[in-house]
Amino acid sequence: MQDPALFLRALFDRAVEVADPMQSLAAHLPPKPKGRLIVIGAGKASARMAEAVEAAYGPCEGLVITRYGYARPCKGIEIVEAAHPVPDAAGEAATKRMLDLLDGCGEGDTVLALISGGGSALLTAPVDGITLAEKQALTDDLLASGAPIGDINGIRKQISAVKGGKLAAAAYPAQMLALMISDVPGDNPGDIASGPTVGDPGDAARAIALLKQWGVTPSDSIARFLESGGAPLAPDDVRLSRVTNVIYAAPSQSLEAAAEIARAEGCDVRLLGDALEGEAREVAVAHAALALDIQKDMKAGSAPTLLLSGGELTVTKRGNGIGGPNAEYALAMAVALEGVDGIDAIACDTDGVDGAAEVAGAIISPATLTKAKDKQIDPQAALDTNDAHGFFAKIGDQVVPGPTLTNVNDFRACLIQPTSLL
Structure with a gap:
């Protein structure tokens, strides 16, 4: 040897090579839609995924957020870089623009979502009343606590305007296909990037219990928001009825x-x-x-x-x-x-x-x-x-x-x- x-x-x-989107994504793309196509995405692999989409479809309209240093050249899809693992203002601003892009989508439109690990930090839209600084502090504390990713994401979903299916809900009634690269144990779509296209069966009470379990004390604003019920979106919400989630690459x-x-x-x-x-x-x-x-x-x-x-x-x-x-x-x-x-x-x-x-x-x-x-x-x-x-x-x-x-x-x-x- x-x-x-x-x-x-x-x-x-x-192991890295076989998970490269340029090697694996095209086989999972449907024929290019004849109507309006919007490509969105977030994660460390999302820019490479966007590059693979344009290699198959040609230039596309869209916006993808990736980690600093992970951008790729695309002709139509805009690539924005932001911070990971702790979110920053660049990610927050890009997420707002993504939501604006989805606003007004119609039933005849198609949204292609490219989701990979890292999207939890890169997709940053705290609910009203919670600041970016508060979310940054919470993320720091959770990462230092030793909590598994599923628990961390279960908390973050409850204070986000995009996680736990809410990004997909913003595109309703458009048809959405979410292609995902899994980076989570068990390959649960709801845990990849905190499931922006997947409804969350959890609730604020669970988030509060998890914070106590891992010894993390949230800010007063976050605590009050969770005590008021959080921001859940049930998996059977009608706004998720036109979403198809596909994990096409996994550990x-x-x-x-x-x-x-x-x-x-x-x-x-x-x-x-x-x-x-x-x-x-x-x-x-x-x-x-x-x-x-x-x-x-x-x-x-x-x-x-x-x-x-x-x-x-x-x-x-x-x-x-x-x-x-x-x-x-x-x-x-x-x-x-x-x-x-x-x-x-x-x-x-x-x-x-x-x-x-x-x-x-x-x-x-x-x-x-x-x-x-x-x-x-x-x-x-x-x-x-x-x-x-x-x-x-x-x-x-x-x-x-x-x-x-x-x-x-x-x-x-x-x-x-x-x-x-x-």
Whole structure:
């Protein structure tokens, strides 16, 4: 087998490649409508999705909001960049313009919505009485709390004028097709970008309970709004009756593409799941223990084993370091493995951004702790302060692909070889 680091990076690159909208979206487009077509969208992959739409349809009318640095050249669809993971004024202004664009849509019009992960921050329209600053503070607190994405989105939907199906409702009675790239565990359409085209079965009472569960105290305005009933839109609302939601790319497809490469290299591939959730460092310790158990039972001549997993892990903020769930997973796994020979791993976010850093994640090897020792870096101290990105930057083992223009969430691969082969 080739160098483990190169092999693991090739698996990650393949996982990203198969989720590239330019490779996968066109097959899911219907014939171009004869009437008015409006293209809208939000997410880290949305500009690339818009580019793919125009490659198939030609120039189109529309507006798409993506993350700073993720814009793509389009001839008709306007691409606006805004902040992620915490929303900003650019996203708020662009969302208002999107709603204005949808205002007045008729029954003969068609709206094509391009939705991908990251849209929760990029589509920003707090309900009346709640300011952008209040929403920014709430987002910061939720991201630091360790809450899973489903819970975070359940709260955000209740204070938004676009999430939880309300963007689609603004286009009624137009026909709407929403094409989605899933970045959420379980591939629930209502969780992708907080479901702007999907009604929400939750309510304000649940949002209040979730805030208490995760120890987040909202502003007085948000608390009062939730106590008054929030802003739910039921899934059976008539304004959603002309919407078709289609998930056309998902984490499972990317993991299987990586698995195909690994099997061709003679690996025994074990899929641990494409919807894993939980505290990054805790999942890492569990995976390290599994890897050690597998290696212990290997004999000379045993095929390498590859553990693959996806989903969305979380980090509870304990310190002021620079980190993200994938880098923290990698660091916690390296600490747990204690430099054992024959086990290498990669953990990266397929959108190229782990947390708020412009870094996808990291690769670990039996040499990880030795490199740290040589540079007088304490891995446990870095883990204690959530400084995983700082740790891997210092030892040179970050994965920095730049904007990948897609997003099917976390990608983790652990390669286990018998020590007798090393």
